[in-house]
Amino acid sequence: MTQNTSFDAFTMWKGLYEKTESTWRDSIQETLQKESFAEGLGQFQSQYLQYQELVNNMTASYLKQVNMPSREEIANVATLVINVESKLDDLEDQIDGNKDNTTKEIEHLKRVVTTLDKKLDRVIQLLDKSSGSATKTNSVQIPEVSPVPAISNAKK
Amino acid sequence: MIELGTRQLEEWMDGLPKDKSYQQLKKFTEIITTDAEPEVGQTPKEVIWTKNKAKLYRYQPAMKKTNKVPILMIYALINKPYILDLYPGNSLIEHLTNKGHDVYLLDWGTPGYEDHNMKLDDYIVDYIPRAVKKVLNTSNAKEITLFGYCMGGTMTAIFTALYPQLPIRNLLLMTSPIDFGDAGLYSNWLDKRYFQLDKLVDTLGNIPFEMIDFGNKLLNPISNVVGPYVSLADRSENENFVLNWKLMQKWLNDGIPFPGASYKQWIRDFYQDNKLINDQLEVRGRKVELANINCNLLNISATRDNIALPHQIAPLNDKVSSKNKTLHSVEAGHVSVVAGRKAINEIHPYIENWITENSK
Numbered sequence: 001m002t003q004n005t006s007f008d009a010f011t012m013w014k015g016l017y018e019k020t021e022s023t024w025r026d027s028i029q030e031t032l033q034k035e036s037f038a039e040g041l042g043q044f045q046s047q048y049l050q051y052q053e054l055v056n057n058m059t060a061s062y063l064k065q066v067n068m069p070s071r072e073e074i075a076n077v078a079t080l081v082i083n084v085e086s087k088l089d090d091l092e093d094q095i096d097g098n099k100d101n102t103t104k105e106i107e108h109l110k111r112v113v114t115t116l117d118k119k120l121d122r123v124i125q126l127l128d129k130s131s132g133s134a135t136k137t138n139s140v141q142i143p144e145v146s147p148v149p150a151i152s153n154a155k156k
Numbered sequence: 157m158i159e160l161g162t163r164q165l166e167e168w169m170d171g172l173p174k175d176k177s178y179q180q181l182k183k184f185t186e187i188i189t190t191d192a193e194p195e196v197g198q199t200p201k202e203v204i205w206t207k208n209k210a211k212l213y214r215y216q217p218a219m220k221k222t223n224k225v226p227i228l229m230i231y232a233l234i235n236k237p238y239i240l241d242l243y244p245g246n247s248l249i250e251h252l253t254n255k256g257h258d259v260y261l262l263d264w265g266t267p268g269y270e271d272h273n274m275k276l277d278d279y280i281v282d283y284i285p286r287a288v289k290k291v292l293n294t295s296n297a298k299e300i301t302l303f304g305y306c307m308g309g310t311m312t313a314i315f316t317a318l319y320p321q322l323p324i325r326n327l328l329l330m331t332s333p334i335d336f337g338d339a340g341l342y343s344n345w346l347d348k349r350y351f352q353l354d355k356l357v358d359t360l361g362n363i364p365f366e367m368i369d370f371g372n373k374l375l376n377p378i379s380n381v382v383g384p385y386v387s388l389a390d391r392s393e394n395e396n397f398v399l400n401w402k403l404m405q406k407w408l409n410d411g412i413p414f415p416g417a418s419y420k421q422w423i424r425d426f427y428q429d430n431k432l433i434n435d436q437l438e439v440r441g442r443k444v445e446l447a448n449i450n451c452n453l454l455n456i457s458a459t460r461d462n463i464a465l466p467h468q469i470a471p472l473n474d475k476v477s478s479k480n481k482t483l484h485s486v487e488a489g490h491v492s493v494v495a496g497r498k499a500i501n502e503i504h505p506y507i508e509n510w511i512t513e514n515s516k
Contacts, residue, residue: 008177010184010389017386021378028377032341042350049352049359056359071269078270082208086282089207093286096293 183392188385193406194399197238199250201261205290209265212287214294215241215253222256225325225515226295228288229261230315232307233279233418234368235411237263240305242403242495251504257511258295262287265412272361272416276311277440279418284315288322299325301511305494306331306464307422313472314432317448318439326452326514327478328507331461331490333468334446334475335433336426340465341375346427353423357416365411375462400496407491433471446475452514453481454507458493480514 031037063070205212229249231237240261241249252259262284267274288300302324304312309332316327333339345351356363373380384405391397414422431437437444453476457469466485473483484506488498 010177010180014386014390017378017382021383024378025376032374033344035344035347038344038347038350041345042347042352045352045356049355053359075268075270075272078268082270085208089286093289096289 180389180392184389187388187392187398187402191402194243194402196243196403196406197241198244199241199247199253204260204294205287207283207286209267209271210283211263211265212290213261213263215249215259215261219253220256221258221295223258223512223515224297225299225301225511226258226260226291226297227252227301227303227511228291229259229303229305230284230287230308230312231261231263231305232309232311233264233267233412233414233422234307235407237261237305239407239491239495242407243399246400246403246495246500248494248499248504248507251500252508252511255508255512257508258297260287260291260294267362267413267415269361272357274415275417276314276421280311280315280318281440284311285319285322288324292323299323299515301326301328301515303328304330304332306490308332310334310426310432313446313449314437314439314444316451317444317446318442320448320450324451326454326511327449328454328456328511329469329472330456331458331464331469331493332455332472333426333464335468335471336430337433338465339427339468340462342371342427345371345374346423348428351423353420353428357420361416362413363416363419364413368414369408369411372463404491404495433475446472447477449476450478453478454484454510454514455482456484456486456493456503456507458486458488458490460488461490461493463490482510 060070060072199215200218201213201215202217203211204214229237229240231240241247244250249259249261264279264283288302291300292298300323302312302316304310304327309329312327313329313332313334316324336343339346346353384401388398388401425431425437429436432444432446435443435445435447453473455469455472457464457466459466470483473481486493486498486503488496488503492498493503
């Protein structure tokens, strides 16, 4: 008669976990819900924070003695950098906002200039016509009109 | 002096009998000591804006976007946001971008001591509106979908209530607590009479991740501390299980400090005074009224969630003015709602369908 007697640690561990977990879960949950647990947690927190404060104060005074910047002082420098970055971001945002307005204004200006250009063409045509007829009668030459002074004249 | 490096451990294990138990122990030991950690957050992304430690990412920018409403994901101030892009094939962000959505993520980064004065007001008023603007400009879109996970969802709901004039088409919240009247065990532990909030923040500046993690693990100590290792030992031969186990352990133990001033507000105004649901919360002097939320709303809760309890999530739907509002409950936990088999097969497609339907 043979019997498998090899020891399977994992099966044992898993079995132990499953039994323990199901057995202890409810009682642990019950404890965690108790006000006394919250009170105990608060007391532990208080002790931890007292210790931590002591460490912070000791570290700060040591750093001061050896002329080294504290965490607070280094953080202040970082804050200054963050503030500068924040201002840059605000500027970028304003430029983005202005970009939209500028694009609209340029589009508007383009339309105005195009209309003006057409009007000037008509003026030139009319001048050409009248100069043609004048040349026939008086032989007077009309100088060529460039659009740029025409615009400045038009503005005036 | 006792020195037990991995070489000594291997030598000791070589001396053990070579049965099934030995193989299991060897594999188990390899996984928790020498195996490399899996690479997380692999979906291609680019940074389109930064402010202090925060970064705004755009995912798969080269991929064709078929949905005209971009999605901005806003993460919590606890843990890192790569849970939303955990691993190829196990990533909500990858799923959404592959379906043609333009996805952005606002990652708050890791706060330093210099950020201990950062309040929730600062994140909500100075960062989120700017991020929304950047997303709309980059996508050239007229409307936006906001997605908030956990505490990030609470912050997103507050933001949406404060800025009803912004073109927010959809609001999607996942396991985001709103009503803190009964926050389970936290309500007991954070009792004003015993929990020394001011002293804690004044002494520590930022609240270390280990302290937050301790509180979360204490909710179910045996199951949270021993449970994962028992499961690993039991299923260490299953490669897929081991990969998911490593991913989850990496994320759970890869936390960030909580900025002190924000922590103080989070505990006092939410857990202790329950101001948000009662319209008593003020953000930079402005009253937060959840009734101002009028966009389409999908509010997801998880039945096994012991961090954001389902009854903390549901009351939002009664407060908002939205005509199109859905409360969706899933059989999952706080993390398995976003990563893992259930999330991949059911929750990611559900979210994608809802966003697509409400973005037409």
